[in-house]
Amino acid sequence: MSDLFLLAHEAMGHPSVARCDDCGHQLDAHDAAASCPACGGLLAIVHRAPVDALGAPLNGTALRSSFAQHCCARPVGHPSGVWRFESLVMPGAGASIVSHPEGNTPLLARARIAAYTGCDGLLIKHEGYNPTGSFKDRGMTVGTTQAARIGASAVACASTGNTSASLAAYAAQAGLPGMVFVPEGKVALGKMAQTLAYGATTLLVRGDFDTCLALVQEASRQLGIYLLNSINPWRVEGQKTIVFELLQQLNWEVPEFIVLPAGNLGNTAAFGKALREALALGLIARMPRLVSVQAAGAAPFARAFREGFAQRHRVQAETIATAIRIGDPASWNRAVRAIQETDGLVLSVTDEEIIEAKMVIDAAGVGCEAASAASVAGVRHLVRDGVIRPGDRVVAITTGHVLKDPGMLVSLHQERDDVPGANRPVSIDPTIDAVAAVLAHRMEAR
Numbered sequence: 001m002s003d004l005f006l007l008a009h010e011a012m013g014h015p016s017v018a019r020c021d022d023c024g025h026q027l028d029a030h031d032a033a034a035s036c037p038a039c040g041g042l043l044a045i046v047h048r049a050p051v052d053a054l055g056a057p058l059n060g061t062a063l064r065s066s067f068a069q070h071c072c073a074r075p076v077g078h079p080s081g082v083w084r085f086e087s088l089v090m091p092g093a094g095a096s097i098v099s100h101p102e103g104n105t106p107l108l109a110r111a112r113i114a115a116y117t118g119c120d121g122l123l124i125k126h127e128g129y130n131p132t133g134s135f136k137d138r139g140m141t142v143g144t145t146q147a148a149r150i151g152a153s154a155v156a157c158a159s160t161g162n163t164s165a166s167l168a169a170y171a172a173q174a175g176l177p178g179m180v181f182v183p184e185g186k187v188a189l190g191k192m193a194q195t196l197a198y199g200a201t202t203l204l205v206r207g208d209f210d211t212c213l214a215l216v217q218e219a220s221r222q223l224g225i226y227l228l229n230s231i232n233p234w235r236v237e238g239q240k241t242i243v244f245e246l247l248q249q250l251n252w253e254v255p256e257f258i259v260l261p262a263g264n265l266g267n268t269a270a271f272g273k274a275l276r277e278a279l280a281l282g283l284i285a286r287m288p289r290l291v292s293v294q295a296a297g298a299a300p301f302a303r304a305f306r307e308g309f310a311q312r313h314r315v316q317a318e319t320i321a322t323a324i325r326i327g328d329p330a331s332w333n334r335a336v337r338a339i340q341e342t343d344g345l346v347l348s349v350t351d352e353e354i355i356e357a358k359m360v361i362d363a364a365g366v367g368c369e370a371a372s373a374a375s376v377a378g379v380r381h382l383v384r385d386g387v388i389r390p391g392d393r394v395v396a397i398t399t400g401h402v403l404k405d406p407g408m409l410v411s412l413h414q415e416r417d418d419v420p421g422a423n424r425p426v427s428i429d430p431t432i433d434a435v436a437a438v439l440a441h442r443m444e445a446r
């Protein structure tokens with residue numbers, strides 16, 4: 001347990017430290033470094049194991065009930081689905097918390113989506129219900145809180161769109177200047193609109209996401225802007241709460257599979273850390289299997305999985321799911337660990353499969369952005385391959401809201417003529433006869 005939590009004597013009065021994955025170098029939790037100053041490796045936050053008011057260790061049942069106590073419906077509760085888990089995210093954050101609030105997203109059971117995948121036990125954890133419409137808000141509330149408490153002068157990130165929308169909103173709330181680096185021409189309209197509206201300085205970089213990430217890291221090093229990408233260890237802490245919250249919603253009964261879309265692999269890494277901690281603390285009795293799903297045109301991690309993770313790959317990424325159009329994922333080693341420790345799987349699905357799954361999710365009245373649908377497409381794939389059985393309990397994460405990409409919706413429903421299930425709007429004269437004719441046609445088609 002010692003690499004997962006600080007022992008009392010190691011903590012030296014601090015509830016958390018940042019520790020390098022590669023060389024073990026340790027930094028104070030209030031250090032602004034985005035990576036290890038000794039070797040350049042990624043930093044991870046290690047907390048003191050949770051204790052009760054008298055200092056006795058809290059685990060298993062007692063810890064579960066402390067989370068329930070902090071549920072938003074309770075008088076001592078917290079309205080955020082991230083900060084309810086403060087003791088495992090940023091203990092002692094106290095008055096510096098910058099929260100909208102976020103989290104508390106639903107677990108949806110939808111017969112039509114389940115039938116599409118062939119898995120009756122499918123549940124959708126819809127992170128599109130977050131304040132800026134994506135799961136990024138969970139990491140951003142913690143990252144921005146850290147920026148505020150260390151007195152950062154400005155915050156920045158590279159993004160395919162959702163991180164930038166989230167950073168823009170949280171920076172505005174914290175009163176910090178925000179700067180985002182996005183690949184020019186490759187960000188969905190809704191995300192770009194949010195970023196501009198919330199007031200972040202928006203740099204349209206002539207290059208792809210991987211180029212943006214390298215540039216913002218250099219800018220952070222040279223110009224002292226606080227980096228808020230998912231390599232920021234506090235972002236990871238926030239994103240862990242997707243797992244804590246879904247387990248709590250399932251009464252801590254572990255599903256067979258948790259399936260999520262993957263790009264830069266920050267979320268896969270965060271899920272691995274959350275599950276490792278949950279198991280060590282006795283919150284859960286066993287690991288679920290983690291499944292990361294990439295788009296076929298941006299699938300270096302899926303390729304490496306097929307080769308037994310013998311080597312790291314980089315690709316020139318291309319996919320209709322712009323959120324996960326990433327060729328050189330940053331959190332690679334951590335994601336490998338997450339997959340290995342959970343007996344997990346990585347697969348890729350084609351753009352056609354992603355769009356087909358998205359149309360099913362949208363038409364069920366749930367809706368999500370394209371990248372999110374990769375998880376559902378992945379479940380369908382694994383049911384067909386006999387890996388997921390129809391009765392298994394499976395939680396698929398949908399990561400972003402349907403309105404993130406209105407341009408794609410217009411294209412699918414109004415412009416393209418090769419999309420089965422396209423829902424064309426009908427132009428009519430303002431007469432009741434015209435309405436009646438459309439209605440009759442519609443009823444006939446049922």
Ligand code: F0G
Pocket residue numbers: 134136158159160161162163164230261262263264265266267268323324369371372399400
């Ligand atoms: N789904 C959506 C909607 C995303 O926006 C992202 C990542 C992912 C899945 C993949 O998550 O990178 O942790 O593996 N979007 C980032 C961004 C890269 O800039 O918004 P990941």
